[in-house]
């Protein structure tokens with residue numbers, strides 16, 4: 001999906017999203033990396049879908065928090081993302097795989113990167129993933 005401008009959300013939606021990401025982080029299952037991640041998606045229907053990283057003893061099977069949240073949203077029949085927040089101990093940015101999966105269901109949405117001290121960095125999905133591969137590239 002493409003749009004020229006970054007979508008805007010209300011102050012209340014923003015605060016709820018940031019809170020949801022950091023609350024979700026408490027449920028991260030990260031016994032191998034000890035790097036807990038919580039993600040929250042504001043969906044087009046107004047609902048917030050959260051996700052956490054879920055690691056596995058077979059390391060490669062681990063899933064990131066952002067993709068957990070996207071898959072939860074899609075499983076609920078919802079396919080449009082308005083904003084994303086990610087909460088980590090140090091404000092880490094979404095990995096490339098998660099950026100691509102977010103782009104499947106998003107325009108140039110706001111992305112909020114939080115740390116556990118309450119610092120927030122705001123960026124956008126297309127800043128993080130310019131010129132991404134999309135359905136228009138498929139023959």
Ligand code: THU
Pocket residue numbers: 030033035036037052053054055062063064065066093094095098
């Ligand atoms: N992780 C995420 O959940 N999201 C990202 O975008 C980057 C990395 C997780 C995967 C793994 O469980 C841990 O952080 C360390 O890489």
